[in-house]
Amino acid sequence: MSLTFHLDFASSEARAGRLITPHGEVETPVFMPVGTVASVKGVPQETLEELGVQILLANTYHLYLRPGVTTVRQMGGLHRFMAWPRAILTDSGGFQVFSLNDLRKVTDEGVTFRSHLDGSTHFFSPESAMEAQIALGADIIMAFDECTEYPADAARTRASMELTLRWAERSKKYFEDHKAEVPWNAAGEIARATPVPATQALFGIVQGGMDHKLRRESAARTVEIGFPGYAIGGLSVGEPRALTREIVEATIAHLPSDKPRYLMGVGTPEEIVDYACLGVDMMDCVLPTRAARHGLLFTSEGKVSIKQARYAQDETPLDPNCGCRVCRRYSRAYLRHLYASNEVLAQGLNTVHNLSFYLDTMRRVRHAIRLGERSRFLSDVWSRPKP
Ligand SMILES: [Zn+2]
Numbered sequence: 001m002s003l004t005f006h007l008d009f010a011s012s013e014a015r016a017g018r019l020i021t022p023h024g025e026v027e028t029p030v031f032m033p034v035g036t037v038a039s040v041k042g043v044p045q046e047t048l049e050e051l052g053v054q055i056l057l058a059n060t061y062h063l064y065l066r067p068g069v070t071t072v073r074q075m076g077g078l079h080r081f082m083a084w085p086r087a088i089l090t091d092s093g094g095f096q097v098f099s100l101n102d103l104r105k106v107t108d109e110g111v112t113f114r115s116h117l118d119g120s121t122h123f124f125s126p127e128s129a130m131e132a133q134i135a136l137g138a139d140i141i142m143a144f145d146e147c148t149e150y151p152a153d154a155a156r157t158r159a160s161m162e163l164t165l166r167w168a169e170r171s172k173k174y175f176e177d178h179k180a181e182v183p184w185n186a187a188g189e190i191a192r193a194t195p196v197p198a199t200q201a202l203f204g205i206v207q208g209g210m211d212h213k214l215r216r217e218s219a220a221r222t223v224e225i226g227f228p229g230y231a232i233g234g235l236s237v238g239e240p241r242a243l244t245r246e247i248v249e250a251t252i253a254h255l256p257s258d259k260p261r262y263l264m265g266v267g268t269p270e271e272i273v274d275y276a277c278l279g280v281d282m283m284d285c286v287l288p289t290r291a292a293r294h295g296l297l298f299t300s301e302g303k304v305s306i307k308q309a310r311y312a313q314d315e316t317p318l319d320p321n322c323g324c325r326v327c328r329r330y331s332r333a334y335l336r337h338l339y340a341s342n343e344v345l346a347q348g349l350n351t352v353h354n355l356s357f358y359l360d361t362m363r364r365v366r367h368a369i370r371l372g373e374r375s376r377f378l379s380d381v382w383s384r385p386k387p
Helices: 045-051 060-065 069-074 094-099 126-136 154-181 189-193 212-225 241-252 269-278 287-293 325-329 332-340 344-370 377-381
Strands: 004-011 014-021 024-028 030-032 055-058 087-090 104-106 111-114 121-124 140-142 201-206 230-232 261-263 282-284 296-299 302-305
Touching: 004 344, 014 269, 014 344, 024 030, 030 055, 030 344, 045 344, 055 060, 060 069, 060 094, 060 126, 069 126, 094 111, 121 126, 126 140, 126 154, 154 201, 154 212, 201 212, 212 230, 212 241, 230 241, 241 269, 269 282, 269 344, 287 296, 287 344, 296 344, 325 344, 332 344
Parallel strands: 030 282, 055 087, 087 140, 140 201, 201 230, 230 261, 261 282
Antiparallel strands: 004 014, 014 024, 104 111, 111 121, 296 302
16 A cells, blocks of 8 residues: 545535545645654644644755755654654655756756755756655655746747656656665564555656646646646746636646645645635645744734734734634733744744644635535635734
8 A cells, every 4th residue: 555545525626535644644635734854843743743734744855965865764764763653745856956046957867956055966867856755755755847937938848848747757667666665664664554565655746837738738648657646836936826726727627536636835824725625635835834933923813923013012812713722822922022032932833823723724624625515615714804
């Protein structure tokens, strides 16, 4: 077994289901917090468990540079290394490498790039990206792709899409030949718990820029290669929000309904609800964690910039409708003071609340889908007054 996906409820486009991974069950649609270097900055793993996090995302590029995939493999893989027994997804490293515009060179073989840490030169190919992700040992891993920049002309978008398709085939081939090498499989941990040896699941990534026809072609040809799940990549790269939504909708129409769909790198609370309504099953974004570290907090009453002086003597909780451990215990005045004093605790508490808000939002989305209340869907989830 690598991954099973059960669709429990579907009403029109929106659906609720369960991903069964070698490290536990994940209820979908799911928002995956980002733990870039195998850590959600400022939040210990037991708190993530308490928040109900069922799957975390970690970044291959960062872990490859530090501490290095050999070290993680020797420590038994990411789960054991970071003491996280639940599911993990790693990206392929492609997106981060492509963000290093001045530091990279792309050929058909792969990408040469320079480390943002020390300027040293490295090379990622579909094969080496798979090798790294197998060593890290996440439950779900991603094919190596090229994230097409925005804007890009028609010829460039097609060439980039074709490259991603060639790399998808090479990723799958390497993975199929080497999937038994995952560290927790070798350790026999999972083999003991399940009737057949467990392996990771490799997802394909659909590209095709902002072109509907290329998106359809990319989806069809990626599905033809065959993966247990499909990601929609190449979005949130600077295009207008309305265009992101349009391309998501156009791409989903060409993905199989019985496989999980993962929209990479989105979004605001409103957006993740909207995408779940369109039939997206998995999402990840640095927004709730990064914004928290900058004092920007998402609440049922809208965004709160906790640094503002108006909160200096505000005794109320950050979000009166939130039951998280931060809102139950601390006042806005105290959170504002921690932030203004640059206390480490501010980052941790702010992140716990923002994650709680995102996870709670998705919980309510799943509930609404399960009740089949699609007509009242958005109003159910966003029933509270906004300022
Ligand atoms: Zn809260």
